[in-house]
Structure formats: structure tokens, C-alpha cells
Amino acid sequence: MDFMLAFDGGGTNCRAALAGPDGTILGRATTGPANISTDPAGAAQNIVEAARGALADAGRADLRMENIPAFLGLAGANVSSHTEDLAAHLPFRQTRFSDDAVIALQGALGDADGVIAVLGTGSVYLGRNGDVFSRAGGWGFVVGDLGSGARLGRALLQDTLLAYDRIMPRSPLTRHVMSQFDDEPARLVAFAIDEKPVGFARFAPLVFEYAERGDMVGTALVRGAVAHVDAALAAVTWPGCETLCLLGGLAPLYAQRIDAQFRGILKTPRGDALSGAIELGLRVFSSSLKKE
Amino acid sequence: MDFMLAFDGGGTNCRAALAGPDGTILGRATTGPANISTDPAGAAQNIVEAARGALADAGRADLRMENIPAFLGLAGANVSSHTEDLAAHLPFRQTRFSDDAVIALQGALGDADGVIAVLGTGSVYLGRNGDVFSRAGGWGFVVGDLGSGARLGRALLQDTLLAYDRIMPRSPLTRHVMSQFDDEPARLVAFAIDEKPVGFARFAPLVFEYAERGDMVGTALVRGAVAHVDAALAAVTWPGCETLCLLGGLAPLYAQRIDAQFRGILKTPRGDALSGAIELGLRVFSSSLKKE
Numbered sequence: 102m103d104f105m106l107a108f109d110g111g112g113t114n115c116r117a118a119l120a121g122p123d124g125t126i127l128g129r130a131t132t133g134p135a136n137i138s139t140d141p142a143g144a145a146q147n148i149v150e151a152a153r154g155a156l157a158d159a160g161r162a163d164l165r166m167e168n169i170p171a172f173l174g175l176a177g178a179n180v181s182s183h184t185e186d187l188a189a190h191l192p193f194r195q196t197r198f199s200d201d202a203v204i205a206l207q208g209a210l211g212d213a214d215g216v217i218a219v220l221g222t223g224s225v226y227l228g229r230n231g232d233v234f235s236r237a238g239g240w241g242f243v244v245g246d247l248g249s250g251a252r253l254g255r256a257l258l259q260d261t262l263l264a265y266d267r268i269m270p271r272s273p274l275t276r277h278v279m280s281q282f283d284d285e286p287a288r289l290v291a292f293a294i295d296e297k298p299v300g301f302a303r304f305a306p307l308v309f310e311y312a313e314r315g316d317m318v319g320t321a322l323v324r325g326a327v328a329h330v331d332a333a334l335a336a337v338t339w340p341g342c343e344t345l346c347l348l349g350g351l352a353p354l355y356a357q358r359i360d361a362q363f364r365g366i367l368k369t370p371r372g373d374a375l376s377g378a379i380e381l382g383l384r385v386f387s388s389s390l391k392k393e
Numbered sequence: 394m395d396f397m398l399a400f401d402g403g404g405t406n407c408r409a410a411l412a413g414p415d416g417t418i419l420g421r422a423t424t425g426p427a428n429i430s431t432d433p434a435g436a437a438q439n440i441v442e443a444a445r446g447a448l449a450d451a452g453r454a455d456l457r458m459e460n461i462p463a464f465l466g467l468a469g470a471n472v473s474s475h476t477e478d479l480a481a482h483l484p485f486r487q488t489r490f491s492d493d494a495v496i497a498l499q500g501a502l503g504d505a506d507g508v509i510a511v512l513g514t515g516s517v518y519l520g521r522n523g524d525v526f527s528r529a530g531g532w533g534f535v536v537g538d539l540g541s542g543a544r545l546g547r548a549l550l551q552d553t554l555l556a557y558d559r560i561m562p563r564s565p566l567t568r569h570v571m572s573q574f575d576d577e578p579a580r581l582v583a584f585a586i587d588e589k590p591v592g593f594a595r596f597a598p599l600v601f602e603y604a605e606r607g608d609m610v611g612t613a614l615v616r617g618a619v620a621h622v623d624a625a626l627a628a629v630t631w632p633g634c635e636t637l638c639l640l641g642g643l644a645p646l647y648a649q650r651i652d653a654q655f656r657g658i659l660k661t662p663r664g665d666a667l668s669g670a671i672e673l674g675l676r677v678f679s680s681s682l683k684k685e
Binding site for chain 2 (some may be wrong): 106138139179181184236238240241243244245247255258259263266267269286287289290291293294295329331332335336343388
């Protein structure tokens with residue numbers, strides 16, 4: 102056993118790496134979303150496809166997945182009862198799960214203390230202060246993930262309908278969104294009924310873009326989201342906390358807007374979630390990986 | 394053709410009536426939800442079952458549905474592209490659709506001017522001032538239906554998780570909800586992922602009940618919902634509007650809390666949505682119904 106596979110699976114895509122026994126990445130691949138709690142079947146498919154891609158990228162398509170242990174950090178693993186089912190459907194020699202926040206923390210901070218906020222399609226907050234972990238969010242799109250791209254997008258579509266109904270003022274942003282649905286509210290609603298979080302999240306950059314230009318609806322949405330992120334950061338930080346890493350696609354947009362106390366401890370992440378999954382996987386599987 | 398069938402299908406149940414040519418109800422039945430946009434297959438099944446029940450209740454199980462025209466007021470019909478599909482799968486001689494707000498307005502006001510607000514599992518607002526209809530809401534659970542039972546319930550579950558995460562203060566209400574999920578947030582999340590609007594709406598009475606006792610979270614949720622209902626009513630009423638009927642399961646709870654200007658024009662509805670569906674159906678089918 103000279104290899105391991107590591108995965109970072111979220112609401113937007115699934116990234117896989119084939120690593121050697123010292124953690125060197127030999128091959129990589131990216132496929133579609135792998136959220137185990139909203140779409141376990143799709144997650145399994147994208148995981149296997151990503152594994153196949155990583156082996157091919159490493160020039161080792163000859164390796165059999167049945168011989169390789171896998172460490173998976175998956176969105177939704179913290180709230181899912183499907184992990185055992187999923188493990189049974191995956192072809193790897195051993196399959197260990199963690200959630201995407203844990204691998205992101207490890208990747209960003211290594212073994213140091215600090216806090217991460219993952220602000221992407223979903224949102225989750227995790228801090229480590231010695232042996233004590235503090236956690237908030239990560240509950241998914243329906244009743245959680247405030248501040249995430251998916252929730253910002255959903256809120257924008259809701260405000261667009263409220264504006265259409267003259268319950269809220271219209272703005273250039275709500276007009277722009279309505280025009281994307283041919284000014285037919287029923288089309289917007291039909292889109293929303295069938296859409297997964299990642300589809301809503303595609304609207305999030307637009308919210309920030311219009312807020313930047315002073316759009317009233319965009320500004321109110323961003324203000325509400327930033328207030329939530331500040332409140333969540335307050336819940337997971339501690340007096341004397343010196344390190345905060347913002348991760349995920351919306352990180353640069355939030356970095357300039359969060360409260361000064363948090364901006365003051367912002368650090369660049371040491372590595373990404375996939376590198377965190379490799380680190381954690383090496384610890385778990387080290388006894389069975391041949392060190393060279 | 395001496396009979397017609399009328400239906401009032403919403404997120405909670407589907408009510409059917411067999412009516413004679415003068416609108417007299419000969420039999421009634423109630424089955425499960427019939428929301429055409431969130432669950433068209435389930436809607437079709439519950440509609441047919443309700444029809445069968447109404448025929449049996451009238452002691453006319455001998456009648457064949459293929460010989461009876463049907464007028465259906467269905468939640469989601471305003472945003473659905475499934476009405477033609479559904480009509481093709483229903484056994485009635487003729488099938489005409491309206492949405493649930495239109496039949497509710499007809500039932501509550503007859504041909505008079507005024508406004509209705511349906512505040513049940515979903516929410517929708519409809520006004521008629523002469524030939525002019527004003528409409529708001531009714532866009533469904535995901536990006537609409539503010540003030541509805543489903544949205545109140547969803548917001549309660551969200552606040553319960555925020556309180557669990559110490560992002561918001563806990564209250565007797567959030568503790569009560571957590572205890573219903575064995576104090577396991579993952580169970581709450583698993584419930585929310587798979588749940589339909591009606592399941593969320595079951596939590597709504599609890600929100601009002603705790604608000605009544607001064608619970609901080611319940612009070613804030615009710616205040617927000619009432620503010621939305623007031624804003625929606627402002628959008629669909631007009632100067633001099635003299636009639637407002639609140640309908641749906643939450644109507645009595647909102648009636649005492651909406652703004653004084655709206656409380657001042659509250660009237661008791663003349664009839665229910667099902668009677669509205671019969672009235673509208675009689676107009677549509679009158680030429681083919683034998684008057685006695």
C-alpha cells in the first residue's frame with residue numbers, strides 16, 4: 102500500500118488527490134458536487150469519478166481503487182446518517198469520513214490554534230483552541246448556512262419576488278434578476294423549486310457586485326449576511342484568538358467587510374482543504390502506508 | 394350532465410364536493426395535500442381519491458367520473474407548468490384549473506370588492522376592485538410564502554440551530570424544539586432536508602403560543618411575520634377598500650395582530666374556498682349542466 106486518496110467534497114464540486122506515503126500529491130482531479138446529506142447517490146458517483154481522474158492524472162490508471170485507502174472530507178458528513186451506506190458503495194480498501202470543515206481547518210492551520218470560516222456554497226465555522234473545538238453552522242441550505250452563497254442567492258430571489266409584488270422596493274438588482282427569468286415570476290419560482298444550493302449560489306457574486314454600486318437591495322442583503330458572519334465568528338472565537346482564515350469562494354468578498362476585530366486577525370491559509378484531508382488521512386492510514 | 398365536482402387543493406389537504414346544477418353540495422370528502430407545483434403526482438392521487446369520497450358521501454358511487462366536469466382550485470397552479478399534464482391524468486369529463494387564491498376570493502367575497510389573505514401552510518394575497526385584481530405572494534415555500542405556517546416553522550428551526558450554536562440567544566421555545574429532536578441538531582437538519590411545507594407548518598402554532606407567553610424568539614418571529622403580512626396587505630389594498638377577509642389556519646392568530654387600519658376592515662368570509670370553486674365551476678360549466 103504505497104498510496105492514499107484524499108477528497109474534499111462540497112456543494113459545488115469534489116476534488117480528489119492521489120498522494121504518496123509522504124503526502125506528496127501525485128495526481129488530482131475535480132468533478133461535480135459531493136454533498137452526502139442532500140444527494141448521496143450523486144456524491145458517490147462524483148467521488149469515484151474524481152478518484153479515477155486523480156489516478157489517471159498521476160499516470161497510474163493501472164492502480165486498483167480496491168487497494169487504496171481513502172480519506173473523505175464531505176459537506177454534510179456532520180449531519181448525515183448515510184456515511185456507512187456510502188462507504189459500502191465506494192470501492193476503496195478503507196474509507197474514512199470527516200466533514201469538510203475539519204479538513205479545511207487542518208489545511209488552513211495545520212496543528213496551530215485558530216478559527217476558520219468556510220464561506221462558499223454553504224457556510225460553517227470551526228475553531229480549535231488547544232484540545233477544545235468550537236463549531237457553528239454547517240447545517241445546510243434549508244435551515245442553516247446563513248451568509249453562504251446559496252442563502253444569499255435564495256434571499257435575492259425572494260426579494261426579487263417581493264419587489265415584483267410591490268411589497269419591497271424594486272432596484273436595479275431585482276430588475277436584473279427578473280430579466281434573467283424573462284420577467285416571469287413563475288419561471289423564477291419553477292427554477293427555485295427544483296434548484297440545488299449550488300444553483301442559488303451562482304447569484305451571490307451579483308449581490309456583492311450590486312451592493313458595491315450602492316444598490317439598495319444588494320446593500321441590505323450584504324449587510325445582513327455580514328452581520329450574521331460577525332455573529333458566528335463571535336461565537337467560535339475566544340479572547341486572545343490570533344488567527345482567522347476565511348475560506349471558500351466568498352472569502353475575499355467578506356474579508357473586507359467583517360468587523361475590525363476579525364479583520365485584525367486575518368491570516369492567509371497555510372494550505373487548502375484537500376491538503377488537510379491528506380494530512381489527516383496520513384495519520385489515520387500511516388500504519389498501513391509503506392514509508393519510503 | 395347533472396353534476397359537477399369542485400376541489401380546493403392546498404399544501405395541507407384536498408377537499409372535494411359533488412354539487413348539483415344549482416350548486417347544492419351533495420357530498421364531500423377530504424384527502425391529503427394537492428400542491429401541483431411541489432408534488433404533481435401526489436396531487437393527482439389525492440384529487441381522484443377525494444372525488445371518489447365525495448361521490449360515496451353523496452350516496453352516488455354509481456356515477457362515473459368520466460361523465461362529470463371538474464373545477465379545481467389548486468395551490469401552485471399559478472406557477473405550475475404541470476396543469477395540462479395533470480388534466481390528462483385526471484378522469485373527469487372536463488377539467489378546469491384555477492389557483493387556490495382565486496377560489497378563496499370568490500368564496501369569501503362572492504362578486505363583491507375586497508381583499509383576502511390566505512394564511513395557512515402557504516400564503517397569498519388577492520384583491521378585487523371592480524375589474525382590477527391585485528395580487529401578491531403565493532410563490533411557494535422556497536422563495537416566498539412569507540408569514541405562512543411553513544415559513545414560520547422553517548424560521549423557528551433555523552433560529553433553534555442558531556441558538557444551539559450560541560449565535561442567537563436560547564429561549565424556552567428553542568429549547569422545546571431541540572428537545573423534540575432529542576437535543577440532536579443533526580436530527581433537526583435531517584428532518585428539514587426531507588420535509589415538505591406542511592411538516593414545517595406544524596411548528597407555527599407553537600411560535601404564536603410561545604410569543605403569547607413573552608418568549609423572546611417566538612415574539613421576534615411573530616413580529617417579523619406580522620410586519621410582512623402588513624406590508625403585503627398594503628400592497629394589495631387601495632384607498633377606500635372596505636373588506637378584508639383573513640383565511641387559512643393562521644387567520645385567527647393574525648387577525649388580532651395586524652395593523653389597526655386592516656383590523657378595522659376585517660369581515661367574516663361569506664363562504665369557503667370550496668364554495669368559491671363551486672360558484673366558478675357553475676359559471677364555466679353552466680351550459681353543459683342541466684338546470685332543474
